[in-house]
Amino acid sequence: MxxxxxxxxxxxxxxxxxxxxxxxxxxxxxxxxxxxxxxxxxxxxxxxxxxxxxxxxxxxxxxxxxxxxxxxxxxxxxxxxxxxxxxxxxxxxxxxxxxxxxxxxxxxxxxxxxxxxxxxxxxxxxxxxxxxxxxxxxxxxxxxxxxxxxxxxxxxxxxxxxxxxxxxxxxxxxxxxxxxxxxxxxxxxxxxxxxxxxxxxxxxxxQDYAALYRRGDIPSTIDTFDRDLFNTYRSYTFPAQSPIGLTRHADARGSFFEIIRSHGGAGQSSFSTTVPGVTRGDHFHRRKIERFTVLQGRARISLRRLYSEEVVSFEVSGDAPGAVDMPTMWAHNITNIGDDVLYTSFWTNDIFDPDNPDTIAEAV
Structure with missing residues (x-):
C-alpha cells in the first residue's frame, strides 16, 4: 500500500x-x-x-x-x-x-x-x-x-x-x-x-439551487462546476432539511408519488428489494449525488461524515414517503427494519462507470 x-x-x-x-x-x-x-x-x-x-x-x-x-x-x-x-x-x-x-x-x-x-x-x-x-x-x-x-x-x-x-x-x-x-x-x-x-x-x-432544492428538485448537473457547487451548498442543508417530503396520492386503485425532478444532466435509476434485517450500502461518494426513496416497507437510513463518529439516522416508510439525499463524503447505508420485504428506489446523477465508480467502501 x-x-x-x-x-x-x-x-x-x-x-x-x-x-x-x-x-x-x-x-x-x-x-x-x-x-x-x-x-x-x-x-x-x-x-x-x-x-x-x-x-x-x-x-x-x-x-x-x-x-x-x-x-x-x-x-x-x-x-x-x-x-x-x-x-x-x-x-x-x-x-x-x-x-x-x-x-x-x-x-x-x-x-x-x-x-x-x-x-x-x-x-x-x-x-x-x-x-x-x-x-x-x-x-x-x-x-x-x-x-x-x-x-x-x-x-x-x-x-x-x-x-x-x-x-x-x-x-x-x-x-x-x-x-x-x-x-x-x-x-x-x-x-x-x-x-x-x-x-x-x-x-x-x-440562490437558484436553494429555490429548486426546497422543492426536492435537483438542479442541472451538466456542468461539473454546478455539480460541485451544488454538492457544496447541500452540505449546509444536511441534516436539517432531510428527509425530503414527497406527496403521496392514493385512491382505490393504489398510490402514486414523484421520486425526483432533475433539471439537466445524466442520471440513472435503480430498484432493490431487501429482506428484513439486511443492510445495503456502507459506502461513500466523492462527487456523485445519490437519492434513496423507500417505496414500500420500513427502513432506517444511516449516515456518518468521514472521520467523525456521529451517526445521523432517519426512519422512513413507504406509507409516508420521503427521500434522503446522500451528502458527498458521508458513509451511508439502508437497513430493512420492518417485517416485510423493503422496496427502495435509488437515483444517481451519473451513469455508473465501472472504471470510475465513485463508490468507495466505508462502514457507517
Whole structure:
C-alpha cells in the first residue's frame, strides 16, 4: 500500500485530501507542525513516504502571526525532510495564487515555497509547487476565509446575503485541488478545472439551487462546476432539511408519488428489494449525488461524515414517503427494519462507470 505524509490533514483541504485518498487505498501519516511539532515524529512520517504534501498554513491573524506561522511550518517540514533516512521522492506544496501579489500572506507563502524547494533539492526529491486559487467545497468553515462557505451557510438557513464588493473570483473545488496535489490529475489541468465567477454570480447560483432544492428538485448537473457547487451548498442543508417530503396520492386503485425532478444532466435509476434485517450500502461518494426513496416497507437510513463518529439516522416508510439525499463524503447505508420485504428506489446523477465508480467502501 502506498503511503503519503501530510501537514494540515485535519483542516478543510486536508479533510478533503484524506477522503480522496480513501478511494485509492493510500495510507496517510499526519505531520503535526507549529507548537505540536516534534522532529522525531515528523521524520518518521516522511521517511519512506511516496509523497509529502504540505497543506498547513496560517491565513488569519496579525501580519506577524501570518508571516511567522507560514514560514515556521515550512522550516519545520524542511528539517524533517533533511533528517529522513529514506526521503520521499516527491514533495508537494499547496501554495496560493496570492504568493505573487506582494501581500504579507503572499510573501510568506513564496518564502515557504523557497524553503521547501531547497530542502527537496538537498534530498533529491521532485518539488511540485501547486498555486491554488479560491477553494470551495463541502463543510468549509463559514465566516472564515471562503465566501462560498459563508453564502452557502446563509442561503441554506433561508437568509439573503448581500454583496458588498462584487469582483471576479477564480474558484476551484477542493476535490479537484486534492487531485492536483496527489498527482491523480496533471498540474496542467488546473486551468480547465477552475472557474471564474463574480461574487454576485456565485450568490445567484446558490440562490437558484436553494429555490429548486426546497422543492426536492435537483438542479442541472451538466456542468461539473454546478455539480460541485451544488454538492457544496447541500452540505449546509444536511441534516436539517432531510428527509425530503414527497406527496403521496392514493385512491382505490393504489398510490402514486414523484421520486425526483432533475433539471439537466445524466442520471440513472435503480430498484432493490431487501429482506428484513439486511443492510445495503456502507459506502461513500466523492462527487456523485445519490437519492434513496423507500417505496414500500420500513427502513432506517444511516449516515456518518468521514472521520467523525456521529451517526445521523432517519426512519422512513413507504406509507409516508420521503427521500434522503446522500451528502458527498458521508458513509451511508439502508437497513430493512420492518417485517416485510423493503422496496427502495435509488437515483444517481451519473451513469455508473465501472472504471470510475465513485463508490468507495466505508462502514457507517
Amino acid at each position: 502506498s503511503r503519503f505524509a501530510v501537514t494540515g490533514g485535519r483542516g478543510f483541504l486536508g479533510w478533503h485530501l484524506r477522503a480522496a485518498l480513501r478511494e485509492s487505498g493510500t495510507a496517510v501519516d499526519m505531520i503535526p507542525v507549529g507548537e505540536a511539532f516534534e522532529l522525531d515524529t515528523a521524520t518518521a512520517a516522511v521517511d519512506g513516504a511516496a509523497r509529502v504534501i504540505h497543506i498547513a498554513g496560517v491565513n488569519r491573524g496579525s501580519d506577524e502571526e501570518v508571516a511567522e506561522g507560514n514560514i515556521r511550518f515550512a522550516e519545520q517540514l524542511a528539517t524533517a525532510l533533511r533528517a529522513a533516512t529514506t526521503p520521499p521522492p516527491v514533495v508537494v506544496f499547496a501554495n496560493s495564487t496570492q504568493s505573487t501579489n506582494g501581500s504579507v500572506y503572499g510573501e510568506a507563502k513564496a518564502q515557504s515555497a523557497e524553503l521547501l524547494a531547497g530542502a527537496s533539492s538537498d534530498i533529491g526529491a521532485e518539488f511540485i509547487d501547486v498555486r491554488l486559487p479560491n477553494l470551495f467545497g463541502e463543510h468549509g468553515r463559514p465566516f472564515y476565509n471562503a465566501v462560498t462557505a459563508t453564502f452557502s451557510n446563509l442561503v441554506a438557513a433561508g437568509e439573503s446575503p448581500t454583496v458588498e464588493n462584487d469582483k471576479e473570483l477564480t474558484l476551484l473545488h477542493a476535490q479537484n485541488a486534492v487531485d492536483l496535489l496527489t498527482g491523480a490529475a496533471p498540474l496542467a489541468s488546473l486551468g480547465t478545472l477552475q472557474r471564474v465567477e463574480t461574487v454576485s454570480g456565485l450568490l445567484a447560483r446558490l
